[in-house]
Amino acid sequence: MSQWTATVGVTHLARLLEPRPQRSTGRRVPAYRGLADGIRVLVLEGRVPVAARLPAERELALALTISRTTVAAAYEALRAEGFARSRRGAGTWTAVPEGHALPTRGLEPLPPDAAGTVIDLGCAALPAPEPWLSRAVGGALADLPSYSATHGDFPAGLPVLREAIAERYTARGIPTLPEQIMVTTGAMGAIAAAVRRLVAPGERVAVESPSYANVLELLRESGSRLVPVALREGLAGWDLDHWKRVLRDAAPRMAYVMPDFHNPTGTLVPDEQRRALVEAARAAGTVLIADETMAELTLDAGGGPAPRPLAAFDRGGTVVTVGSASKAIWAGLRIGWVRATPDVVRRLVSARAYLDLGSPVVDQLAVAWLLRNEVWDDAVAARRERARSHRDDLVAALRDRLPGWEFAVPSGGMTMWVRTGEVSGSRLAMAGERLGVRVPSGPRFGIDGAFESYIRLPFTVGGSVARDAVERLAAAEQAVRDGGVAETPEGTGLFVA
Structure with a gap:
């Protein structure tokens, strides 16, 4: 993108940058580096849009009670890493690095004859309510x-x-x-x-x-x-x-x-x-x-x-x-x-x-x-019961096998938004595909590379299948941590519904 299309208010950005509990690394991070990393994470998580104009250096410095030099150094670091761009007279706006691999739209759903070997969590859809x-x-x-x-x-x-x-x-x-x-x-x-x-x-x-x-x-x-x-x-x-x-x-x-x-x-x-x-x-x-x-x-x-x-x-x-x-x-x-x-x-x-x-x-x-x-409500009630059971099974399996993943349990619908921590959602999706479970990565639901640390999980499988799906996701996470996925693909052919 060549120009900003939205703005991020200084008060709003300062609130988003409020300190979160961090793992101790034993090393001191310079203030400008901490600010740059905070903005970068907000962009990748989608909480600050891509192509959003950032506050002026002086405004952000006053809001955060830090020096303008610190803000200027943070903006410069973001520009050097491709997470910000600037133009004289237009200010500084968020971006993603050139060549950043973005998932493309899916081509087609998983063929029905593959259901015995691959667990498809790409479609938020259940079988028909019968009769x-x-x-x-x-x-x-x-x-x-x-x-x-x-x-x-x-x-x-x-x-x-x-x-x-x-x-x-x-x-x-x-x-x-x-x-x-x-x-x-x-x-x-x-x-x-x-x-x-x-x-x-x-x-x-x-x-x-x-x-x-x-x-x-x-x-x-x-x-x-x-x-x-x-x-x-x-x-x-x-x-x-x-x-x-x-x-x-x-x-x-x-x-x-x-x-x-x-x-x-x-x-x-x-x-x-x-x-x-x-x-x-x-x-x-x-x-x-x-x-x-x-x-x-x-x-x-x-x-x-x-x-x-x-x-x-x-x-x-x-x-x-x-x-x-x-x-x-x-x-x-x-x-x-x-x-x-x-x-x-x-x-x-x-x-x-x-x-x-x-x-x-x-x-x-x-x-x-x-x-x-007047049977619409009966059919929907059967739909709800099945989705509720599947949701509860999925949540239990995730909490048991992947306790580091973060999510809020929704009170309805067919999908849950899961933060995978330090593991890339795109790499996780690629590893999962190889291990027999298909999931859509977070960037499919964002704009220009946001939500890299997320995946979407639907309430479409339950019982032992839900547990098996989570086991495969846990194996995929370990494969990513072990370096088993060398690069992020542009697309996995995954159909998202």
């Missing part, structure tokens, strides 16, 4: 004759499904008309339609950091300029001060967020943060894309009511909500939807003529059958 899926498909085939006599193209979606989805939003406390719903081919189809219609190439899009890998790739391919906004640590939600600063200074056209059991971290954002972000986005003129694909996968009751949908705080069309049957029911049921104002829905529908024309009728009928026959 509900088969019953839904049977009901769809029974309803098909009344549609097969038509041309079969329904760009906005089948009326019966639009009505069912609208009724479900209304039951959740968000009055919704069928005209506010467009059915899409999965959640990715919904997000792609919104990006293509609402964001011009070159415009800024703010994203959580980390964020869902496939959406990041979609935004890059669309020509959007990504502005990362770090999540708070410990599943504590959004950093509202950071969000407000980005919305004010970068003026992004759109922001993509996942407030409900965020992928990859599992974060559940509380009501007060949702309200504040909607208000800030409305003031900035930024469209908020709220991805609710994980919203129904609550695994722990938590003793309180679930947060309200982001759209519940919207009074002026700021929020465009995306939903899907793929996580709640089955990934093979490629039906998603958009909830927005009727005007936005009409604009999105008009663009389908040169996208995909419409979604498969039989799949739409199957989802409508689940919703109309």
